[in-house]
Amino acid sequence: MQYVSTRGGVPAATYSEIVLQGLAKDGGLFVPKEYPQVSRETLESWRGLNYAQLATAVTSLFAKDMNRSTIAHLCESTYTSEVYCHGREGTDFSKIVPLVWLEKDLAILELSNGPTLAFKDMAMQYLGALFEYILSRKESRLNILGATSGDTGSAAEYAMRGRKGIQVFMLSPAGRMSAFQKAQMYSIEDKNIFNIAVRGSFDDAQDVVKAVSRDLDFKAEHHIGAVNSINWARIAAQVVYYFSAWLQATESPDEEVAFSVPSGNFGDILAGWIAKNMGLPVKQLIVATNENDVLYEFFRSGRYRVRDSAHTFVTSSPSMDISKASNFERYIYDICGKNPNRVTELWDELGQKGEFLLDSDEWNRVKESGFTAARSTHADRIRRIRETWEKHQFLVDPHTADGLNAAEQMRLPGVKTICLETALPAKFAATIKEAVGFEPPIPAGYEALLSLPQRVTEMDPNVEEIKAFLSSRDRDAE
Numbered sequence: 001m002q003y004v005s006t007r008g009g010v011p012a013a014t015y016s017e018i019v020l021q022g023l024a025k026d027g028g029l030f031v032p033k034e035y036p037q038v039s040r041e042t043l044e045s046w047r048g049l050n051y052a053q054l055a056t057a058v059t060s061l062f063a064k065d066m067n068r069s070t071i072a073h074l075c076e077s078t079y080t081s082e083v084y085c086h087g088r089e090g091t092d093f094s095k096i097v098p099l100v101w102l103e104k105d106l107a108i109l110e111l112s113n114g115p116t117l118a119f120k121d122m123a124m125q126y127l128g129a130l131f132e133y134i135l136s137r138k139e140s141r142l143n144i145l146g147a148t149s150g151d152t153g154s155a156a157e158y159a160m161r162g163r164k165g166i167q168v169f170m171l172s173p174a175g176r177m178s179a180f181q182k183a184q185m186y187s188i189e190d191k192n193i194f195n196i197a198v199r200g201s202f203d204d205a206q207d208v209v210k211a212v213s214r215d216l217d218f219k220a221e222h223h224i225g226a227v228n229s230i231n232w233a234r235i236a237a238q239v240v241y242y243f244s245a246w247l248q249a250t251e252s253p254d255e256e257v258a259f260s261v262p263s264g265n266f267g268d269i270l271a272g273w274i275a276k277n278m279g280l281p282v283k284q285l286i287v288a289t290n291e292n293d294v295l296y297e298f299f300r301s302g303r304y305r306v307r308d309s310a311h312t313f314v315t316s317s318p319s320m321d322i323s324k325a326s327n328f329e330r331y332i333y334d335i336c337g338k339n340p341n342r343v344t345e346l347w348d349e350l351g352q353k354g355e356f357l358l359d360s361d362e363w364n365r366v367k368e369s370g371f372t373a374a375r376s377t378h379a380d381r382i383r384r385i386r387e388t389w390e391k392h393q394f395l396v397d398p399h400t401a402d403g404l405n406a407a408e409q410m411r412l413p414g415v416k417t418i419c420l421e422t423a424l425p426a427k428f429a430a431t432i433k434e435a436v437g438f439e440p441p442i443p444a445g446y447e448a449l450l451s452l453p454q455r456v457t458e459m460d461p462n463v464e465e466i467k468a469f470l471s472s473r474d475r476d477a478e
Ligand SMILES: Cc1ncc(COP(=O)(O)O)c(C=O)c1O
Pocket: 118, 119, 149, 150, 151, 152, 229, 262, 263, 264, 265, 266, 267, 268, 269, 319, 320, 399, 422, 423
């Protein structure tokens, strides 16, 4: 399978080649030329597989230049109940992503039982093993530069800590994350991990990552790689759990389900869109936003209007405080009939005016694509956490609450709707306490986290200064 850039300016490449590149050299994002197809017969034949086997089957469709037995080895060492065991007491961790029914047609897909208690662990643990495998064959090294609004950072650091040939430089928005999220990242002592708190928002941090990636000489000299969902391998690994959820929720091959997905950088729900394009019977993809509602506005109007840092609110679902969703470009590429010229035109317009409006044919394709959206406020979130607890004795985190809230507003009668649990409540104690009056349970092993010493460097989101920081640490490591 060949991968091309959404902007059309680079030669086609294979999975192993794009995994270490992150952003394409023309500033676009890598996408497969065509999505692999999964027939209903194949889908049915996957019902008996465990999660590692399913991940092997799905990943093999995307990583055609890798040996299937290598993929199987990576998946089997990653997707174990010893790694994904940090969730609620009594959970069947052998399923890796257990589906829990709250009501007849409403379920939660537990994606946050991994080591950093957020859905990012699902793809990131695999990426850690994959990077190490590829680097060992090339005798090369990798400096990962990433941006986080709270969860990608810790997931990447936990997945990469101590790995040979890898250093992580993670930019986080100073003062905009929960106490638990900060402690998870900043308490890591491994020598290959560097935390930089930038004075600004997640979008400012992500802009720095993209600017550094566009400096091709710097990127080559310092072996810069990406762990954000601009890296296709992250998205492909996230596709797997949509298949798992569907297999757990249905009994017949044609049954369509809906997914409600707390969204920010649009990577999680994009994986659902890809699963649908591969043939998974998906009726509806519900984009749940918080008060930072750029995506909600788009799916209501066809107008994509990004906001600057000053207009990106700090909310009680902080990991979704994003106003420029990277992966949205991959979706628009599909909506434009995979036409890189049109994508380039729209993103040029976005750069100049801060917004673009789709033409009527494109907007019709959006309306036919199965996407819909709903937004939540702090009050909605608090009410949803409280009601879910009172009605089902199931404690959800603020992001998952946004997903449940959107599902409640948008779901169709008779269609099983699956809400993705993107983090555990333990990460957001203050909001949980406000909602239910008590603090969430802290999973075993994390009790002392908040009192550990923290190590972080504060900087402006200045591309040159961050490049200088990285190159000096890169030289030290050589
Ligand atoms: C807890 C949580 N929920 C939701 C999201 C939004 O996911 P995405 O950025 O893939 O849209 C994030 C961040 O990515 C997150 O950390």
